[in-house]
Amino acid sequence: MKTYQQDFLDFAIGQGVLRFGEFTLKSGRISPYFFNAGLFQTGSALSRLGKFYAQAIVDSGVEFDMLFGPAYKGIPLAAATAIALYEHHGKDYPYAFNRKEAKDHGEGGTIVGAPLQGRVLVIDDVMTAGTAIRESANMVAAHGAKLASVAISLDRQERGTGEKSAVQEVETLYGISVISIVGLNEVINHVGSHLQDATLLANVQAYRNQYGI
Numbered sequence: 001m002k003t004y005q006q007d008f009l010d011f012a013i014g015q016g017v018l019r020f021g022e023f024t025l026k027s028g029r030i031s032p033y034f035f036n037a038g039l040f041q042t043g044s045a046l047s048r049l050g051k052f053y054a055q056a057i058v059d060s061g062v063e064f065d066m067l068f069g070p071a072y073k074g075i076p077l078a079a080a081t082a083i084a085l086y087e088h089h090g091k092d093y094p095y096a097f098n099r100k101e102a103k104d105h106g107e108g109g110t111i112v113g114a115p116l117q118g119r120v121l122v123i124d125d126v127m128t129a130g131t132a133i134r135e136s137a138n139m140v141a142a143h144g145a146k147l148a149s150v151a152i153s154l155d156r157q158e159r160g161t162g163e164k165s166a167v168q169e170v171e172t173l174y175g176i177s178v179i180s181i182v183g184l185n186e187v188i189n190h191v192g193s194h195l196q197d198a199t200l201l202a203n204v205q206a207y208r209n210q211y212g213i
């Protein structure tokens with residue numbers, strides 16, 4: 001595990017974003033852990049979070065022309081990442097986000113910010129079954145733009161429709177590589193080595209055995 005991944009997990013747990021307990025997911029699965037990116041809720045937290053995304057993106061070497069944050073949770077994530085890419089890596093990318101409801105007056109349309117064009121890097125929070133990301137990919141395609149990659153905080157590394165993980169399915173479907181700051185592997189590693197909670201570790205491992213790849 002890289003140092004920044006370790007730092008990210010400490011940070012997410014410290015902010016109450018990564019929690020352990022019993023949670024029902026969008027998929028209906030009951031999970032012993034949950035990552036709620038909406039709880040990064042101060043200026044300093046958002047600033048730090050943007051730095052983690054920027055670091056993972058720069059490390060990946062992916063080439064792209066702009067950032068896109070899908071409503072709602074992706075909006076502050078894309079904004080924070082755009083700022084961090086500029087302030088810490090000297091890269092000034094355009095960014096955009098969508099409205100959930102189309103506006104029929106004023107500026108109109110569903111996209112706010114830079115025009116959705118070229119190679120688009122989508123910034124999102126978590127991938128479980130890949131449903132949310134398919135919606136973003138459709139939006140990018142509908143504007144004639146190209147999906148360059150997707151950057152997420154957490155890849156839950158759960159099975160998609162077959163034996164592969166949802167992330168692997170998305171990678172194959174769109175011909176991209178998904179960037180994640182951490183995956184379930186790092187969460188398990190962190191629980192075992194840092195939290196040193198044997199019951200929790202057993203619960204998370206049992207969950208991975210049932211739903212993971």
Ligand code: OMP
Pocket residue numbers: 024025026027033034035036037125126127128129130131132133166
């Ligand atoms: P998929 O659309 O199935 O990939 O699930 C991803 C979405 O589930 C995220 O965008 C969240 O809305 C939600 N989610 C979390 O935020 N954190 C988790 O740890 C798990 C989920 C989830 O419900 O699977």
